[in-house]
């Protein structure tokens with residue numbers, strides 16, 4: 001059964017799967033070791049129509065539905081470099097949508113076609129060295145001076161910082177107004193006063209480049225303000241729903257793949273005269289993980305239906321973010337255990353998955369922050 005996907009989705013799924021298997025997976029060890037992957041890959045994905053799935057056709061997008069995004073994320077989640085997947089999703093669904101959703105027509109015409117063709121790469125800069133969970137407390141400022149805004153401050157942990165050309169940067173335009181004083185700006189790499197520094201090696205997600213941004217009297221044209229001044233927090237709260245949703249879809253698919261690998265391993269491995277998969281404890285462990293993964297997937301499909309219907313998905317997406325990250329981390333731990341000592345060997349994908357997946361209790365809003373959102377909406 002493939003509900004809710006249509007024949008068109010199935011064709012798209014086959015295209016993304018083929019691309020992942022033939023054009024990505026053979027190179028992932030090299031890119032993981034390099035801590036980055038070639039920028040040209042974005043152009044290739046642009047040619048294949050993967051970078052503007054839900055964007056308006058007038059900018060070169062496909063104008064497709066949320067289920068096409070689900071298909072894309074599920075198949076990209078099966079790339080053996082989850083870091084590469086994360087970087088691509090930061091470009092397609094975590095950064096560029098701010099421009100598509102709220103940008104002026106002039107900004108969209110200038111940047112969206114290049115982003116959709118993969119000629120320019122995007123990043124999103126919300127987190128600061130002083131903290132990521134409390135967005136309203138950010139310290140980077142943007143002061144209006146004539147036809148420019150002058151940016152001062154810094155952002156950290158920024159995915160794609162090394163490869164990106166275009167940065168969506170959150171700044172305080174009214175520092176005394178808390179979350180009501182935040183605005184979003186499009187800042188181009190190379191703008192005087194804008195420096196990018198590579199960050200040290202991460203625990204996982206190695207092929208995804210990251211860096212720290214600093215702005216010192218960095219002058220940005222006033223028409224690079226995205227949407228309205230002081231509305232940035234509200235835009236981010238909406239944008240983060242898509243960010244969390246796509247990340248959950250992708251890493252739940254990665255966890256499904258890790259489980260499939262573990263099943264295969266358990267069916268091959270012989271111990272005490274029988275296959276590891278024949279021990280009841282192993283069978284039940286695998287069945288329990290599949291049950292949790294199915295629950296995670298159904299919660300995600302529920303969120304997709306809310307997005308499709310134009311309803312506020314915040315409560316369900318927050319549940320997805322907390323629940324799917326827990327399930328995926330449990331899958332990683334249990335599947336590594338099934339591999340025994342081989343699970344601790346880098347050549348086995350489960351070792352990389354174990355390192356990669358831990359991020360998802362932290363990135364895009366921590367599990368604690370998700371439970372805070374849910375508790376608030378429960379009225380407690």
Ligand SMILES: Cc1cc2nc3c(=O)[nH]c(=O)nc-3n(C[C@H](O)[C@H](O)[C@H](O)COP(=O)(O)OP(=O)(O)OC[C@H]3O[C@@H](n4cnc5c(N)ncnc54)[C@H](O)[C@@H]3O)c2cc1C
Nearest residue numbers: 124125126127131132133157158159362363364365366368
């Ligand atoms: C690999 C990676 C890539 C990233 N990419 C990006 C990116 O592209 N763009 C971007 O803007 N950011 C990015 N981030 C930043 C990420 O979103 C933040 O790390 C995250 O939001 C947490 O912020 P923090 O690290 O400052 O932790 P803090 O906010 O300092 O939190 C520390 C701890 O306090 C807990 N905590 C916070 N609030 C509460 C509360 N109310 N009750 C109880 N506990 C609480 C947190 O859950 C956490 O455990 C990335 C991070 C990583 C690791």
